[in-house]
Amino acid sequence: MSRLRIYDDTRNDTPLAVLDDHAAIAEALNAVGVRFEQWEANQPIAPGASQDEVIAAYRADIDRLMAENGYQSVDVISLKPDHPDRAAFRQKFLNEHTHSEDEVRFFVAGAGQFTLHIDGKVYEVLCEKGDLIGVPDGTPHWFDMSESPYFVAIRLFTNTEGWVANFTGTDIAEQFPRMNPHASAATVS
Numbered sequence: 421m422s423r424l425r426i427y428d429d430t431r432n433d434t435p436l437a438v439l440d441d442h443a444a445i446a447e448a449l450n451a452v453g454v455r456f457e458q459w460e461a462n463q464p465i466a467p468g469a470s471q472d473e474v475i476a477a478y479r480a481d482i483d484r485l486m487a488e489n490g491y492q493s494v495d496v497i498s499l500k501p502d503h504p505d506r507a508a509f510r511q512k513f514l515n516e517h518t519h520s521e522d523e524v525r526f527f528v529a530g531a532g533q534f535t536l537h538i539d540g541k542v543y544e545v546l547c548e549k550g551d552l553i554g555v556p557d558g559t560p561h562w563f564d565m566s567e568s569p570y571f572v573a574i575r576l577f578t579n580t581e582g583w584v585a586n587f588t589g590t591d592i593a594e595q596f597p598r599m600n601p602h603a604s605a606a607t608v609s
């Protein structure tokens with residue numbers, strides 16, 4: 421189940437709020453400029469579907485976002501718990517960083533946890549199947565896929581070459597909860 425926990429950025433012990441209703445999560449994130457939506461496939465996606473088939477199933481929503489925000493390209497990535505490089509992939513975006521362009525992800529299957537650091541608060545967003553999150557450019561955040569990653573995600577880009585992490589150099593990400601591996605493992609089918 422999708423979940424948003426909001427913390428004061430100096431206190432990791434008690435969340436200020438815990439939301440698990442999609443509309444409430446979207447409202448709280450929209451209030452700080454973060455897009456959060458639910459998308460539904462317009463056709464069933466068979467196991468082992470190609471990138472093109474996955475993108476076709478969400479074409480209308482993809483086109484809407486590309487038109488609204490000027491994204492130029494779209495692709496599909498996936499990761500399974502037995503991937504030999506999963507630890508290295510996980511480490512890549514585990515510390516606080518920004519990008520010079522939006523980070524836009526739609527979870528076709530599985531789960532991942534985005535944590536955003538905005539105006540003295542920490543927004544920990546557990547994204548599940550059907551969730552779209554848009555982290556605005558320049559927003560400090562980190563991403564955890566857990567030690568047992570499982571997800572299929574659509575990515576939208578303005579410029580894939582410009583999509584690099586600029587690390588802030590803080591250790592704040594280590595002070596807040598990492599993703600519970602059971603959140604993604606439970607959705608493997």
Ligand SMILES: [Fe+2]
Nearest residue numbers: 513519523563
């Ligand atoms: Fe990122």
